[in-house]
Amino acid sequence: VASLEARVLLLEDEQAILDTLYGYGHGLDYGLEDAWIDCWTPDAILDWPGRALMQGHDALRQGFRSHTHAPDVFHKHIVIDPVLTIDGDRASVLSMFARLDRYPGGPRIRAFGRYRDTLVRCPDGRWRISSRYPDIESIRTEAPLGAEPFPDSPQARRALGGAA
């Protein structure tokens, strides 16, 4: 039986990991660049479909700045049903996501899929994402208000139901 302290630490780790997962969407949707960058380890990998693989804070910062944010464009990156496995200072998380966007006539789901993440406990105690691989499972082809259409990629074509 784990000690009381170990059980509390595990709950704290799980909550800290969730905080980082939530920080991704808040930071990206509302243009909180420093907060968003702080979600990542210095050598982190982010593989947005249809774009070059990003690795490291410089590339992530460029990716962030190329993305739309409120108040210019309103969207929501929503993370759903995160399933966590913690292994010491490393965690794997499988979660679902949906992105909500503004379209003529009202809000719609622009895309859904899942995130496959790895997080690590950093020296300062914060859990940060070391890799994020989004699997896009469905997308809308038309561009939301104020934003570009989903970039073409084999995964995007597969998400549309066509051949990759």
Added chain:
Amino acid sequence: MSGLSIDERLRRLEDERDILQTLYLYGHSLDDGREDVFMDCWTPDAALLWPDRAPIRGHAALRDAFRAHSHAPLAWHNGEPARPGQGLARMSSALRLRLRAPPFTGTSHAVK
């Protein structure tokens, strides 16, 4: 929370966490076609009442219903190096038993 010890209060938080993880695994496994993970969400005599269908009761019936349901292709994968044998089933087991299992890769299936 009067009347409960620290240990009991902590156990309640852990129970709530574990319940939520089982709820989440229902959707993940049904969507992704992980039959063993889906089955492991249920007690042996569990009942599932999907609308407009006869009540589903027990593991054999639940397994039949799972197989009759649609699932994602097992090839939603965009290039992360796969580690065969480390899948969601392993993750679920580790979670349930509170083992510190090796990390999973989410999809350990080859791209079709």
